[in-house]
């Protein structure tokens with residue numbers, strides 16, 4: 001078992017994203033993935049379809065991707081530890097830049113940490 005102190009310390013390490021279950025790819029309370037026109041266009045080029053088709057297939061409303069029932073982004077490859085974003089090269093600007101060179105705010109939230117701790121331990125093999 002790893003305690004919360006260990007996880008906080010891991011969260012301040014920039015390589016932590018490689019091990020995190022990808023909380024920023026879930027539609028959690030207080031979180032919002034904002035998709036802009038340039039993001040839609042980048043995705044259209046990636047899939048070789050029109051911007052309108054991107055909106056039709058992947059968008060929920062004007063400014064966000066659809067989510068699955070568990071709140072995960074439709075492009076999240078669940079279960080994988082690396083290469084979890086199935087549109088990595090064409091992902092939205094916000095996804096590229098988050099958490100903006102700062103410690104990740106998701107991993108400082110006690111409520112989330114309680115929920116993800118088992119998955120973190122599994123990812124890091126700390127439950128052995």
Ligand code: SF4
Nearest residue numbers: 017020022023024104
């Ligand atoms: S930005 Fe935060 S929530 Fe997203 S993968 Fe990295 S550590 Fe996890």
Ligand code: SF4
Nearest residue numbers: 025073075076085095
């Ligand atoms: S587009 Fe990729 S990086 Fe962005 S929220 Fe979805 S799965 Fe995560």
